[in-house]
Amino acid sequence: MTRSGRAASARVPTDTRPEEDPLSTAPRLVAFDLDDTLAPSKSPLDPRMSTLLVELLEHVEVCVISGGQFGQFRTQVIDQLPELRPDQGVRLHLMPTCGTQYWHRTADGWSQVYAENLTADEKTRATTALEEQARRLGLWESQTWGPILEDRDSQITFSALGQAAPVDAKTAWDPTGERKSALRDAVAALVPDLEVRSGGSTSVDITRKGIDKAYGMLKLVEITGIPLTDMLFVGDRLDPDGNDYPVKALGVRCHEVTGWQDTADYLETLIRELSDAS
Ligand SMILES: [Mg+2]
Numbered sequence: 001m002t003r004s005g006r007a008a009s010a011r012v013p014t015d016t017r018p019e020e021d022p023l024s025t026a027p028r029l030v031a032f033d034l035d036d037t038l039a040p041s042k043s044p045l046d047p048r049m050s051t052l053l054v055e056l057l058e059h060v061e062v063c064v065i066s067g068g069q070f071g072q073f074r075t076q077v078i079d080q081l082p083e084l085r086p087d088q089g090v091r092l093h094l095m096p097t098c099g100t101q102y103w104h105r106t107a108d109g110w111s112q113v114y115a116e117n118l119t120a121d122e123k124t125r126a127t128t129a130l131e132e133q134a135r136r137l138g139l140w141e142s143q144t145w146g147p148i149l150e151d152r153d154s155q156i157t158f159s160a161l162g163q164a165a166p167v168d169a170k171t172a173w174d175p176t177g178e179r180k181s182a183l184r185d186a187v188a189a190l191v192p193d194l195e196v197r198s199g200g201s202t203s204v205d206i207t208r209k210g211i212d213k214a215y216g217m218l219k220l221v222e223i224t225g226i227p228l229t230d231m232l233f234v235g236d237r238l239d240p241d242g243n244d245y246p247v248k249a250l251g252v253r254c255h256e257v258t259g260w261q262d263t264a265d266y267l268e269t270l271i272r273e274l275s276d277a278s
Contacts, residue, residue: 099216214246
């Protein structure tokens with residue numbers, strides 16, 4: 001996809017208007033966080049939200065960007081949408097794992113346009129450091145629900161009790177977060193060129209450094225040719241500790257929501273404004 005607006009200068013936002021009413025100038029693209037913005041965490045879109053997203057696609061490009069894997073996008077978003085017309089489908093952009101992957105609709109369905117995966121060397125060093133340090137700290141469990149280490153291509157994940165462990169077992173494993181922190185710190189010291197983060201209740205994730213939603217939004221500028229100033233981002237965690245905050249810090253116009261119903265109410269207003277403007 002090429003557009004005349006494509007410019008390297010878009011990587012540095014020069015016209016940032018974070019305080020401006022998002023409705024005062026029409027965005028060309030609206031990007032959404034997924035969990036607790038479009039749907040409850042790890043849950044499918046409500047039919048009301050799916051209808052609103054399809055209506056929104058009549059007016060603007062739409063992106064969903066989340067730290068989660070494509071499989072979650074499929075069950076939470078794609079499977080809940082009706083069959084899109086080709087001209088609607090091409091306006092929908094999916095960015096799993098904060099934009100290190102990009103998926104787009106083609107005539108044959110959804111296809112991965114690119115994925116910036118960890119190299120074989122990075123994967124080996126990450127998995128070796130996780131196993132060695134977990135064993136040293138006495139955190140390598142023998143009774144688990146599925147594998148402890150998982151290669152997600154752009155991310156290596158350690159789950160102390162396995163991927164399929166029940167919630168109560170996971171909660172009981174590290175109620176204070178101390179065990180995860182000890183493992184995180186020990187592993188981070190061994191792979192200083194990679195990002196090592198505490199993930200869910202029993203997990204530690206390793207990715208490339210500097211991958212967050214701001215990274216994904218800049219990738220989106222490259223892909224669509226739409227400058228950041230013509231984008232609007234909607235998310236539930238725009239506070240400085242939140243995972244949506246890097247987008248706000250980048251200077252993108254943002255609208256904060258309290259949950260998917262709040263987003264749905266906001267979209268009804270936005271779609272009305274966009275209809276009136278066209
Ligand atoms: Mg969220």
